[in-house]
Amino acid sequence: MTRIKCTLAYDGSNFYGFQIQPDKRTVAGELEQALKKIHKGESIRIQGSGRTDTGVHAEGQVIHFDSKLSLGADNWKKALNALLPDDIFIKAAEIVSEDFHARFNAKMKEYHYYVRTSPERDVFSRNYAYHVPEQLNLTKMQDACAYLKGTHDFTTFSSVKATVQGSRVRTLYTVTCEEHPNGFRFVFIGDGFLYNMVRILVSFLLDVGRGKWQPEETLELLAAKDRTRVGKTIGPEGLYLVRVVYE
Amino acid sequence: MTRIKCTLAYDGSNFYGFQIQPDKRTVAGELEQALKKIHKGESIRIQGSGRTDTGVHAEGQVIHFDSKLSLGADNWKKALNALLPDDIFIKAAEIVSEDFHARFNAKMKEYHYYVRTSPERDVFSRNYAYHVPEQLNLTKMQDACAYLKGTHDFTTFSSVKATVQGSRVRTLYTVTCEEHPNGFRFVFIGDGFLYNMVRILVSFLLDVGRGKWQPEETLELLAAKDRTRVGKTIGPEGLYLVRVVYE
Incomplete structure (x- = not known):
């Protein structure tokens, strides 16, 4: 397993906030949907540095997730940006050690x-x-x-x-x-x-x-x-x- | 009848353009809906200086319409802005002569x-x-x-x-x-x-x-x-x- 850290921007206007909610369009929901496609149907959980509410924007939110795929950092960025809607953009992806945690290490x-x-x-x-x-x-x-x-x-x-x-x-x-x-x-x-x-x-x-x-x-x-x-x-x-x- | 000229701004992002279309959210549709409320259910037709397409914005579109109500120019501005959604804003209203035409006189x-x-x-x-x-x-x-x-x-x-x-x-x-x-x-x-x-x-x-x-x-x-x-x-x-x- 590899741990990937991503820094992302989003326009919060059309999201019900960051956190996953059933039947609502959320930032985490869109990220997990893109990751599921990359992992051919397997669900991948992401962890954010913290939540943002409905309508709040981000220029530098940070998330991490684990994957068994071995893509390089830049390919993670490209693959995610190709699948994400145009109000979310991955600015940077990094391969990090397994003790990195987007929330607890902030x-x-x-x-x-x-x-x-x-x-x-x-x-x-x-x-x-x-x-x-x-x-x-x-x-x-x-x-x-x-x-x-x-x-x-x-x-x-x-x-x-x-x-x-x-x-x-x-x-x-x-x-x-x-x-x-x-x-x-x-x-x-x-x-x-x-x-x-x-x-x-x-x-x-x-x-x-x-x-x-x-x-x-x-x-x-x-x-x-x-x-x-x-x-x-x-x-x-x-x-x-x-x-x-x-x- | 009084003819009213309005100068308006709109964010075109969430409109299917200016022109009225059945079952689509359009700028003219929202304006006519607001005017209908002001006229207690009576339909009022507006005339724009020209159409704008889906996604096109305006900082100074001009429209005119006719009304039997005798409101002052500033009250037209207030009444319309109170009823319009937040992606349309009437910047100015003027009482004009009946030969003013938003499209033909441009x-x-x-x-x-x-x-x-x-x-x-x-x-x-x-x-x-x-x-x-x-x-x-x-x-x-x-x-x-x-x-x-x-x-x-x-x-x-x-x-x-x-x-x-x-x-x-x-x-x-x-x-x-x-x-x-x-x-x-x-x-x-x-x-x-x-x-x-x-x-x-x-x-x-x-x-x-x-x-x-x-x-x-x-x-x-x-x-x-x-x-x-x-x-x-x-x-x-x-x-x-x-x-x-x-x-």
Whole structure:
């Protein structure tokens, strides 16, 4: 058996998320269907670095799977891309050792979140950036980003539905907000992310940009460990899993 | 009766083109459905400046319709946008005189065509730019654009399916090619366009960029009036109807 690691991009718009679901079009479902064809009908299970929700995109999701076929890395890439639909693309394939695990060996993940600010909606970016009609204060959002950086209990900023064994303490190495054509780009690099964490963090940062919160209130909100203190989870359309880093 | 002119954008990816078709999701179909709701069940016919094919986008399509309702221009815009799906957006509504006609009064149209050049396909631009894996020569494409500008019989560069009464002579006021992030943008402004004309022109210009044709061969091809001399009609995904100009 050989273990293969793949780095892939997908446009999440037309998927019910990453994870296999019966009778739903999912990223993992399409990958396993392509692998089944390559293996002449034999089912192959894939393991992703983590799930992404309906509508969330990836520029650098990572998966692994095992195969008894002996194809070279580049042939794996070609064979999969030939069979996959045009909203999934394998950017790289690698033969890895059998102790590589896409989920358990992940050390860091990087997410980007794109916000488009404009009074009116835009048909072309509706699936690719979150639309905010009002103007936002960049400096205040950047100040709040600085408070979020570091090691904190992120209970306030994660879904109550998150079923986490153990602590909700995570370390964010990078939290930034910068201007981007027609809006803003938020960057998060961390050792792990709780369920809906990026979408709730950006929701809060946008409220800071609107003046609803002051940046210095971030620490108090973190300390409260109370999801109900901050706003709703915003849409998946602005969210991209950009990179998964391994040892 | 009041005549209303609307300027609209749509993402053509999920439409079977502009024109009404039974049991197909079309732009005109969605517009007429929204108008029917506003008119409490009464059917309202819309007239577009022209059709766009499946997958072709618009940033500035123009339509008109007649209504016995007396709404102000801005209320027409609001009412329609509230009812339309998120891949159509009314950018402007105007009350116009009864002799305005979206199709017959159009004096000029502007189309853009986006090409993405990169060895690999990209999941995010698959519906929004035409993918060319090879490198293209910008100067040669620009030289060929200069030959296309002006008044010519465009039979060579239009679909044989085009059912045109009268001549295939059209005037292109602007034909340009410029670098654009990750590729090129072609701009065409003309007094009228034959069926598939922009997609066949860009197909030819890309072949010039590949070195298959020399720019100076453009005039000979125009003179040949023979569709079979130039390459296939390329995809709709790169094509945008940007502007319709009236007197």
